[in-house]
Amino acid sequence: MKRFIKKDGMHRRLEGWPLLFTILVTISILIGGIVEFLPLALVPSTVHKIESVEPFTPLELAGRDIYIREGCNNCHSQMVRPFRHELERYGEYGKPGETVYERPFLWGSKRTGPDLARVGGKYPHLWHVRHMEDPRSTSPNSIMPPYDWLLRKDATLSDLPTKLRTLKALGTPYSQDEIDNAVALAEAQAQEIADEVAAQGGPDGLADKEITALVAFLQRLGTDIQQAPDATTAEAASTKETEDALAAEGDAP
Ligand code: HEC
Structure with a gap:
């Protein structure tokens, strides 16, 4: 048991601090979200314009x-x-x-x-x-x-x-x-x-x-x-x- 705790030491200890753990999880989810969202937000348009497409009459x-x-x-x-x-x-x-x-x-x-x-x-x-x-x-x-x-x-x-x-x-x-x-x-x-x-x-x-x-x-x-x-x-x-x-x-x- 002692060896097991030592092997997973840091993570195990974090799990024992629910508030800190929640904050860290939130931060990593935010980073992941930003990494996925930024490229889409930065390109002018993800839809190629087709010149012949006109609005409905x-x-x-x-x-x-x-x-x-x-x-x-x-x-x-x-x-x-x-x-x-x-x-x-x-x-x-x-x-x-x-x-x-x-x-x-x-x-x-x-x-x-x-x-x-x-x-x-x-x-x-x-x-x-x-x-x-x-x-x-x-x-x-x-x-x-x-x-x-x-x-x-x-x-x-x-x-x-x-x-x-x-x-x-x-x-x-x-x-x-x-x-x-x-x-x-x-x-x-x-x-x-x-x-x-x-x-x-x-x-x-x-x-x-x-x-x-x-x-x-x-x-x-x-x-x-x-x-x-x-x-x-x-x-x-x-x-x-x-x-x-x-x-x-x-x-x-
Ligand atoms: C309950 C399902 C249902 C609803 C609701 C429905 N349809 Fe249909 N429609 C069908 C089916 C099944 C066919 C294929 C048989 C036929 O030609 O009637 C079809 C065929 C068509 C076709 C011919 C397509 C082709 O390529 O041959 C057109 C146009 C069409 N529907 C327009 C409409 C419009 C407009 C409405 C609403 C006012 C509508 N349908 C509501 C089921 C439905």
Whole structure:
């Protein structure tokens, strides 16, 4: 016993002084914490900016709030992971830079339904209208609930200037012009979508309904990186990144 105490002498003695021991433990945890935190705090940004990523339009923002209100994110994630099966099913994997204007972000991990990060442009507007009204009309056996009231309920656009102003205060680069004209901008985009739905043989007069805002939001998802200004370089870079991701997984084509 005596030899044992001698071997662990210092530590054993410290353990016998609870107050001093607590203070020393706190100091070492603080040092560890600072060492982990400092590098992150010192770099300007850990998220690479993607030039083609733009803030949501006012109407898309209204649609996004409907998406959150209806809890769509309880069944749908918005983040493609860098695995081969995900890339083949959904396309390009999600980059942090794509969601810099998302407050709150909707990456999620629960997938009762498919990931929606790249759903923009996958279907015509009318498909979304029909799918929301009755999911089984477009996707037989779907277990997604219907959201038919979105086709009847008027969208609230009057609070858009306040929403844009708040986001601007948090760093989203909306111009004063956009903030002042948010409602008119939203109405114009809604009219365009509603006209297209009608032209595709869908119901008339959806311009001021919630469904139109939601469709605007869904059709935007994942499209920013497809519209990179220098399409060829961006495409080459993204194909290269995809190949790298596949190679990292050990089964490149
Ligand atoms: C109970 C879970 C659940 C909820 C809640 C839910 N969905 Fe779905 N969603 C699904 C399932 C399952 C599918 C796949 C079958 C289908 O296409 O309907 C799906 C499919 C979709 C698709 C088609 C995706 C694709 O790539 O084909 C879209 C778009 C969509 N949902 C949007 C929404 C929106 C918007 C909301 C909220 C208003 C919502 N979902 C709420 C389960 C859900």
